[in-house]
Amino acid sequence: xxxxxxxxxxxxxxxxxxxxxxxxxxxxxxxxxxxxxxxxxxxxxxxxxxxxxxxxxxxxxxxxxxxxxxxxxxxxxxxxxxxxxxxxxxxxxxxxxxxxxxxxxxxxxxxxxxxxxxxxxxxxxxxxxxxxxxxxxxxxxxxxxx
Numbered sequence: 001x002x003x004x005x006x007x008x009x010x011x012x013x014x015x016x017x018x019x020x021x022x023x024x025x026x027x028x029x030x031x032x033x034x035x036x037x038x039x040x041x042x043x044x045x046x047x048x049x050x051x052x053x054x055x056x057x058x059x060x061x062x063x064x065x066x067x068x069x070x071x072x073x074x075x076x077x078x079x080x081x082x083x084x085x086x087x088x089x090x091x092x093x094x095x096x097x098x099x100x101x102x103x104x105x106x107x108x109x110x111x112x113x114x115x116x117x118x119x120x121x122x123x124x125x126x127x128x129x130x131x132x133x134x135x136x137x138x139x140x141x142x143x144x145x146x
Contacts, residue, residue, distance in 0.1 A: 001030075001031045001032070001093045001094070001142075001143070001146055002031065002032045002033075002034050002057075002091060002092045002093055003026055003031050003032070003033060003034065003092050003093065003094050003095070003096060003139075003142055003146075004034045004035065004088050004089050004091065004092025004094070004095045004096070004107075004111075004116070005019070005022060005023070005026075005033055005034070005035045005041065005042070005045040005092075005095070005096045005097075005098065006035065006036070006041070006085075006088060006089070006095060006096070006097050006098075006100065006103075006104050006107040006108075007019065007040065007041030007042070007097055007098035007099045007100045007104055007123065008040045008041055008098070008099035008100050008101055008104065009036075009038055009039050009040040009041070009042065009103075010039070010040050011040045011041055011044070011098070011099050012099075015040075015041065015044075015098055015099045015122065016040070016041070016043075016044045017044070018044075018098055018121050018122070018135055019040075019041045019042075019043075019044025019045045019047075019048065019098050020044045020045070020047050020048035020051075021048060021135035022044075022045055022048060022096055022098065022121070022135040022138055022139065023044065023045035023046060023047060023048025023049035023050070023051075023052070023054065023056075024048035024049065024051060024052045024054075024135075025048075025135050025136060025138075025139045026045075026048075026049055026054060026139055027048070027049040027050075027051075027052035027053055027054025027055075028052050028054075029139060029143065030054075031054070031139075032054065032055040032056070032057060033045050033046060033049045033054060033055070033056045033057065034057045034059065034088060034091045034092045035056070035057070035058055035059070035072075035088065036058065036059060036060070036061065036084070036085070036088055036103075037057075037058020037059060037060045037067070037068040037069060037072045037075055037076075038058070038060070038061075038067070038068070038069060039069060040099075041098045041099060041100075042058065042069060043069040043071060045098075046058065046069055046071035046072050047069075047071045049071070050071040050073070055073055055074070056071060056072050056073045056074065057072070057073070057074045057076065057091070058072035058074070058075045058076065059076045059078060059084050059087045059088045059091065060075055060076060060077050060078060060084065061078065061080060061081045061082065061084050062077060062078075062079060062081075063077050063078075063079040064077060065077045082103060082106065085103060085106045085107045085110060086110045088107060089107050089110040089111050089114060089116060090110070090114055092116060093116070093142070093146040094116055094117045094118070094119070094141075094142030094143070094145060094146035095107070095108075095111045095116045095117070095118040095119070095142065096118070096119050096120075096121070096138045096139070096142060097118060097119070097120045097121070097123035097124070097129060098120075098121045098122065098123060099121075099122055099123060100123045100124055104123060104124060105124055105126075108123075108124060108126055108128060108129060111128060112127075112128040116146075117130070117141065117142050117145030117146055118130065118142075119132050119137070119138035119139075119141040119142055120132065120138075121133075121134075121135065121138055
């Protein structure tokens with residue numbers, strides 16, 4: 001299964017560690033991580049997945065694949081800016097949101113439109129998001145619902 005992980009590009013140490021744990025857990029369960037490919041949550045989830053031998057896909061806002069963080073295995077340049085958020089969500093069977101701001105809010109909107117199950121770890125409180133307390137619970141939720 002492919003799981004989209006979305007969230008803030010600037011995060012606290014605790015949020016970053018949550019992202020690493022989510023990535024690790026997804027990889028341990030054989031899932032591919034799909035994200036926006038840059039920093040913050042995106043870098044953390046890719047780091048965790050990479051360390052656990054998982055596959056990572058970064059759907060980038062710009063036109064340069066070299067802009068991806070060092071843990072992205074498959075960088076995809078789009079040249080679409082924030083419009084690439086729809087592609088991040090559409091390429092996952094489920095979504096895990098960690099932290100986040102306006103960009104994450106748009107991705108949560110797309111997740112609702114495309115009927116993707118969403119687990120949230122300290123993210124925006126919107127109706128389509130099932131708030132959970134741990135990375136393990138987030139992965140279990142999307143596994144059960146996707």
